[in-house]
Amino acid sequence: MNQQVFRFAPSPNGLLHLGHAYSALLNDRMARESGGRFLVRIEDTDETRCKPEFTAMIFEDLEWLGLRWEQPVRIQSEHFDDYVANLMALWSVGALYPCFCSRKIAAAHALQSFDPDGQPHYGGTCRALPRELAEKRISDGAVHGWRLNMARLGDQEASVWGDAVIAKRHVGSSYHIAVVTDDALQKVTHIVRGKDMEAATSMHKVLQRLLELPTPNYTHHPLITDESGQKLSKSLKSTALRHLRNGGVTPADIRRRLGFD
Numbered sequence: 290m291n292q293q294v295f296r297f298a299p300s301p302n303g304l305l306h307l308g309h310a311y312s313a314l315l316n317d318r319m320a321r322e323s324g325g326r327f328l329v330r331i332e333d334t335d336e337t338r339c340k341p342e343f344t345a346m347i348f349e350d351l352e353w354l355g356l357r358w359e360q361p362v363r364i365q366s367e368h369f370d371d372y373v374a375n376l377m378a379l380w381s382v383g384a385l386y387p388c389f390c391s392r393k394i395a396a397a398h399a400l401q402s403f404d405p406d407g408q409p410h411y412g413g414t415c416r417a418l419p420r421e422l423a424e425k426r427i428s429d430g431a432v433h434g435w436r437l438n439m440a441r442l443g444d445q446e447a448s449v450w451g452d453a454v455i456a457k458r459h460v461g462s463s464y465h466i467a468v469v470t471d472d473a474l475q476k477v478t479h480i481v482r483g484k485d486m487e488a489a490t491s492m493h494k495v496l497q498r499l500l501e502l503p504t505p506n507y508t509h510h511p512l513i514t515d516e517s518g519q520k521l522s523k524s525l526k527s528t529a530l531r532h533l534r535n536g537g538v539t540p541a542d543i544r545r546r547l548g549f550d
């Protein structure tokens with residue numbers, strides 16, 4: 290039987306907290322129990338939010354927790370070419386269109402409905418732009434992002450996202466296209482991540498279908514909450530692994546608290 294492949298794929302836009310520790314430990318345990326592989330991947334395509342300092346701290350925190358993973362680690366910001374190749378493949382089948390709207394213009398024409406992240410659905414200004422015109426604007430150097438032409442795809446589950454951004458202006462990629470590209474390239478078979486990612490999975494499945502990539506097995510685990518039942522966030526100092534460690538908490542304490550004993 291083929292080996293199962295698991296991954297923990299943090300974005301270095303803040304410190305790892307207990308929720309990340311849970312996800313990483315769970316993926317590692319499932320990999321070990323199945324005799325499979327455990328990968329760590331750094332999802333830093335959004336260079337406006339991600340910082341190399343956080344990447345260094347992620348490795349340090351995971352090592353401190355006692356985790357070990359395969360080398361070399363895939364760092365997404367080093368692989369924009371792979372994501373752009375898939376973007377172009379999607380454009381060639383008409384699944385995407387370039388969007389020239391600034392954030393302000395998109396907001397002004399947004400619909401009154403919202404995606405699962407709470408963002409208003411795009412009003413569709415650039416959807417009908419003829420391809421030749423769009424190509425001309427691109428070759429003239431107009432700043433643009435890329436959106437999924439959801440109506441054309443007719444996928445009911447993913448339609449909650451509207452014409453989602455698949456490559457951001459000034460970034461050249463987005464989380465969605467990068468994650469789907471890398472999971473396939475790295476032959477990830479099992480994706481185990483928090484329930485907060487559940488809605489995004491429908492989008493990832495659409496992209497896999499369009500790009501003719503295999504769909505891994507998805508599991509969404511409950512989110513770790515703080516004492517008052519609130520979702521943890523990267524801004525919450527009290528649950529950051531680094532702060533816990535500085536306060537004398539040991540890796541064994543963390544494993545016990547998260548149920549990994």
Ligand code: GLU
Nearest residue numbers: 298299300332468482486
């Ligand atoms: N990079 C994403 C994050 O840190 C999670 C990616 C995933 O597990 O698919 O929120």
